Amino acid sequence: MESSREFPILDFSRYSTDFDGFSKDLFAASNEWGFFILTGHGVEGLERMRDLASQFFDLPMEEKAEKIIDRTLTGYDGKKLTTFAASEGMSFGHPAGGVLKTENLPTWWDSAKRQEVEDFKSGCYDLSIAIMSCFAVQMGRDRSYFTQFHQHKEPGNVLKLIKYPRFKERPTGVPRLSEHTDWGSITFVFTDKAGLEIRDPDDRWFDLPVVPGGVVVNIADALSLWSKKSLKSTMHRIGWNNLDVTTDRTSVVYFTHPNNGAVLTKLDKESSDEPLELTYRDYLKIRSALTYASTRDGGETGDDFEAFDETALNLVKSLRVANSGVLESHRLEVA
Numbered sequence: 404m405e406s407s408r409e410f411p412i413l414d415f416s417r418y419s420t421d422f423d424g425f426s427k428d429l430f431a432a433s434n435e436w437g438f439f440i441l442t443g444h445g446v447e448g449l450e451r452m453r454d455l456a457s458q459f460f461d462l463p464m465e466e467k468a469e470k471i472i473d474r475t476l477t478g479y480d481g482k483k484l485t486t487f488a489a490s491e492g493m494s495f496g497h498p499a500g501g502v503l504k505t506e507n508l509p510t511w512w513d514s515a516k517r518q519e520v521e522d523f524k525s526g527c528y529d530l531s532i533a534i535m536s537c538f539a540v541q542m543g544r545d546r547s548y549f550t551q552f553h554q555h556k557e558p559g560n561v562l563k564l565i566k567y568p569r570f571k572e573r574p575t576g577v578p579r580l581s582e583h584t585d586w587g588s589i590t591f592v593f594t595d596k597a598g599l600e601i602r603d604p605d606d607r608w609f610d611l612p613v614v615p616g617g618v619v620v621n622i623a624d625a626l627s628l629w630s631k632k633s634l635k636s637t638m639h640r641i642g643w644n645n646l647d648v649t650t651d652r653t654s655v656v657y658f659t660h661p662n663n664g665a666v667l668t669k670l671d672k673e674s675s676d677e678p679l680e681l682t683y684r685d686y687l688k689i690r691s692a693l694t695y696a697s698t699r700d701g702g703e704t705g706d707d708f709e710a711f712d713e714t715a716l717n718l719v720k721s722l723r724v725a726n727s728g729v730l731e732s733h734r735l736e737v738a
């Protein structure tokens with residue numbers, strides 16, 4: 404679907420030559436669309452990450468599935484275990500340095516490869532901090548305002564290599580990736596293939612363009628709450644219409660998260676004089692309960708919604724897709 408509005412494509416080299424103008428444009432794009440494409444971003448090592456992804460996903464299942472994704476979002480997110488998507492993923496969580504030490508990576512990821520992953524993550528981290536400094540200034544804060552809440556602490560940022568495999572025929576009733584918003588601060592999607600669809604400012608599905616050398620950036624829930632929704636966390640998905648079913652799609656995705664203790668917002672409570680502080684940790688608990696309540700085996704969280712503060716629960720629900728009824732569970736057996 405086309406949009407009547409122009410999708411924002413911005414050049415990161417303006418960050419050093421025209422900080423004020425650039426940050427204004429970045430903020431406007433994130434306010435209107437919640438998504439933009441950044442060219443000239445300078446993150447190095449993408450080809451190598453794609454190369455490692457391709458080698459890894461070609462390994463026999465026993466080697467890939469040696470370590471399955473855990474609570475630190477590290478490990479193999481395998482075909483048979485994946486919910487919400489017809490894909491397989493290899494995920495590297497932890498704060499900086501953690502990929503070198505974790506015991507939850509398949510042996511194939513030796514120390515040299517782990518170092519390459521760390522280096523790529525580090526380039527992404529620097530870019531994320533630069534982008535957030537633009538938002539901070541536009542929100543009337545100090546340039547380093549968000550940096551203090553994105554230190555190398557728990558839960559850390561996640562790099563995920565994702566392969567959406569080709570099929571002979573289009574599977575029925577299952578998208579490549581179900582519609583959702585992301586959870587943290589901002590996300591980067593590096594890909595050379597079409598397929599990503601987002602809700603445009605008129606709330607219609609829009610096919611994201613592919614810009615060679617550009618990275619797709621989107622705002623996630625936590626940053627949206629932090630900015631009282633002036634930065635938009637936009638729903639997105641990957642369908643079948645834009646990319647032939649017989650074509651593989653690989654993406655390299657970097658998710659940034661605030662530190663667990665970061666206060667995203669304060670909620671006024673009638674019952675108390677003190678506002679309730681909603682931290683990223685609180686948000687995560689609510690969001691994962693809402694999301695996994697709809698899956699067949701309930702996830703790990705259980706669904707003890709009564710334990711949550713009602714105002715906080717309603718706020719997270721107001722992000723629309725945190726409603727468990729919207730996400731559907733898909734468990735697809737790939738031949």
Ligand SMILES: O=C(O)CCC(=O)C(=O)O
Pocket residue numbers: 565580585592594599639641654656
């Ligand atoms: O693979 C992509 O292009 C997007 C992935 C995505 O939206 C996600 O994993 O949250």
Ligand SMILES: [Fe+2]
Pocket residue numbers: 583584585590639
């Ligand atoms: Fe996403």
